[in-house]
Amino acid sequence: MEENSRSRPVSTGATTEPSPQPISAKGEDTVEVFARLATEMHDAAGVEETVDAVVQFALQALSCSHAGVALYSRGGQPEVPAVTDPVVAEIYQFQMAGQDGPLVESMRNHTTVLVTDTAAESRWPDWAGKVLGLGVRSVLDVPLTTAQGTHGVLGLYSSEPDAFGPDEEAIAHILARHASVAVATAKHQETLAAAVDARKLVGQAMGILMERYDFDADQAFAVLKRYSQDNNTKLRDVAQQLIDTRRLPH
Structure with a gap:
């Protein structure tokens, strides 16, 4: 059977916000919807809220059955901060366990991977069988990339074969570009917040030692x-233990 899929190089938890309206064919509506997406992602409280907004918009903008975002964790392994339902979580976990599949290829090679029909996919037979058994026929994985590197992958899934044509892929790339910047910004803000919190904890612990031991x-x-x-042990954790117990760790 001839392979009916292709891979192309890249050319360059839940929120309480209302669900976005579907994108129509009119260019003005598309611009308006993506402007609203940019605003919602900017206003999101953290990384999880940001990627959840991305996933919800993907469902509306691309009429896909399922969507999810996998991000690189600090240890270099992918993590799944937002999915639309357990089907996507199962697909991601299957690939992470075997380190094989379009998500892994997209993350590893920073490429967009399109599978037009899982019933005809031969590159990843185990993965294709698993996903087909879950009722998924089309898959589009798009990397979330900024000038600093790839942060993760936006995964789109449809129960119909050939669901992602050139128009859908173009919209997915626009969405991924918005998401890449928003996720990188949210990660940076969380890192800064953690650093400030650690500095405060160390300062409190130092105060305890200065008072007790002069x-x-x-x-x-x-x-x-x-x-x-x-x-x-991390300096922050030593400080936290001293604050909590008024004693240094053994």
Whole structure:
């Protein structure tokens, strides 16, 4: 059977917001919808809320059956912060466990991967059988990429074969570009927030040591740092334990 799929290089939890209206064929409506998407993603509280907005818009804009976003975690492994239903979560987990499939290829090679019909897919037979058994016939995986690199993949799924043509793929790329910037911004903000929180915790712990042992600031920080190194524990966690128990870890 001739393979009916192709892969092309890249050319370059839930919110409470109302569901977006479907994108029509009129260009003005498309611009308006994506402008609203950009606003909602900008106003999202964090990474999970941002990608959830992306997933919900994907359902409306592309009329797909399912959608999801997989992001790189700190350890370099993909994680799944937002999916529309358990079907997508099962598809993602199957690929992550076997490290094989279009999602893995899209993440690894930073490419858009299109499977026009899982019933005719021969590149990943185990994956194709699994996905076909879940009622999915078409798959489109688009990387979320910025100048700093690839942050993850937007996955689109349809119960119909040949569901993603050139128009749908073009819209998916626009959506992915919006999502890439929004996710990178949300990740950066969360990192900054975590750094500020850690600095506050260390400052409180230093204050406890300075009061209890009459240390100066340098001595108090040196003690925390030594405990952190000796116990192979993050400085933030050492500080948190001291604050919670008023005792340093053993």
